[in-house]
Amino acid sequence: MTSAGPTAAESSARAHSWVAHLREGGTTPWLAWAGRPATETGRTGPLPGAQQLELLRRINVAAQLSAQSRGGNDGSSTRLADRVLAAPAAGRGKADLPLVGATAPGFGPRPVDPESVSAHELLRVASVVLADDLVALGADPVRTSWPRPWRRRFRLVGDPVLVGALREDLLARGRPEGGPRPFLVAVGAPLDDLLARTWTQRCFESGTKPWAEWLRFWRERDQLPARADLVASVRRWNARRPLVRIVTDLDQLPRQVGVRHLPDVRVPGADQAELARRVAAVVGLKVPAPERPALMRTLQRRIPDHGVAPVGVPTREREWVASSAERMTRSITRAGYSVVGDLADLAPRTAPSATTGTGADDQQVLDLAIRMVVDPSWRGAGQTEGQVER
């Protein structure tokens, strides 16, 4: 006679004891979990999904490694664990998945081994945890100083990552954009970079489609997004021709806005942009729409950088990018705008590196997300200074 399998109550108790183990910082995978007496768990009610549980386990693994290297534990792990277990998986993907071998109803999604849950699914939960962190942190204050009366009047358009950071820097130095009859300074770059940075910046604003889909959207329309189209950007401001400067030589950019030097601006890596894209969608559900841009700017300033390259245009889209760059160059020439630099610099770069690294994979993004959950230093005071420059 064969021995009977565990009863429903035993399976449920084992699952709850695993949850308790994870809440205490445990790292044992579900299938290796032998269980402990039910009286020690003290928890009942619905089990969190496999996504939440596996994310918590991986956070615990990362926290243990981090604690070993730092030699300590900050004691807030249970609070964090409860937040992770309560976080829903954002978006229209899979609902909470039951654990294989735990009590499961005869209906609903098929139970899974949590270790087999994909990075994509874990990211859906991690992005909610990080969005909550960001909302709790609040937006960094905008640095300003008295406007200098003799400043050069300018308005910046073009490369959204660069322009956004410079705008902030100049505002802090008493040189806000605008004013009467400003010079319209359109900051150009090789079009493949310009597209990548336009998408990247969108990720740190309202979120957008994944990089490949976004690029395909514009290629199939044979249009450029508003901020990557320098001529359209100039026309949108109705600027008179003598006051327009198309800048492709960044060394000469400071003079165009009336300063001696400008900070170097870091272009977020593919993993940072992708994580921001996911977080932005959740932040949109947490705060009123007008508050999201400042929060996402805060994330952009504080998100840890681990040296992953920015997204690049994949080979299949390069022909379209090259022809779009040629068209843009022709339009600028025909419009007769002053060019600071060389319009040939708008052509996409041909470096092989730009054609290989097209984006971050889910695992890279998940690693970044887990590091941000485990190490809250990015949320600490004093993280804003020096983040824009490097």
Add this chain to the structure above:
Amino acid sequence: MSKRVLLHVGCPKTGTSYLQDVLFRNQSLLREHDILYAADRFDAHFLAALDLMTLPWGGLETEAVGEWDRLADQVRGWHGTAIISHEIFARATPAQVARALASLGDAEVHLVLSVRDLVRQIPAEWQENVKHRSHITYARFLQTIRDPARDSKIGSWFWAVQEVPDILDRWGTSLPADRVHLVTVPPPGSDRGELWRRFSRTFGLDDLPLDLTAERENPSLGVPETSLLRTINQRVTSILAPPDYRPLVRELLAHQTLSRGVASARLGLAPEDHAWAQEMSRSWVEVLAERGYDVAGSLDDLIGTDLGTFADPDTATADELLPPALDAISALLVEAARLRAVEERLHEELREAHEERDRARLTTSYRIRRKVVASLEDSAAGRGTLDAYRRVRRRGAG
């Protein structure tokens, strides 16, 4: 404190749009009878559902911030019966269900689930996917939902909102069976008012003089129309953003134009899929009957009708697609003409505003002042002087 809350959580494609529209349009009358349907817009409870379930939805989620808590707050503060209704609540996870029920306070919660047979729900859900930008073929859709792994977005969503016993496991476990109400959609060919009568009985709306005019429905499409829409999606979903897709494709083409093809063949299931769907439905009915829920209608309605003639939308011919395609082109041209008229009117208004501005600039004093300002703007000292002047003027004005 609300005495009773009727929480209607699904399923999609069971006449929910009509019910919600009736409730929304009759809010005042319902209040007079101590029934609250708290909604300041027809889709208020949809937004509350997005908020509760942290569901981004093509940008609409930004309008949903705090909507669930706001709705729950209104319900808690109501002295009589409150109704909450949206079909996507069906997808809530156990944790979200627990949060939702906890936020309703100590009111007597009744769960309402309107249900329809899988034989009709499967084609209807495919159509709904097609109306939401998908270009998945019908065959692939069926293959996806029949995959027990439910790994795809489509499969996991379909079963989350259509697997009746699972929805009731998630929503109804903490409630006694007599507080769980199933409203079955009557079989095809039934009296048009029968579904409303079942809703009305369940929600306690009998004898109220409600305005039942159908203003907002979610009409179904025929086989060639759905096939055409899917083909259009193949071309446009990658280049048309959701805010443009919603009014132009879903509303104008699907709801206002293609749904008029009432003579077209209706979509059903192929013999093998029909048998599979009915077998699954029978197993559900067995489980539901054991649970002893209150049923408006009959659980047998869930089995679905016998196999009919199957028209395959994946093999619709060009001849079949031509009439709806011409209807679509006509509708789009009429809409383009309307938008051109709007654009023309806006241009006219802008031209008038420019003319008015130019007339104001024709005065001699304006021209002199403009010249002074222009010459001052050319030097740093001049710009400083202008700034100082403007600051003094602002202070004087304040």
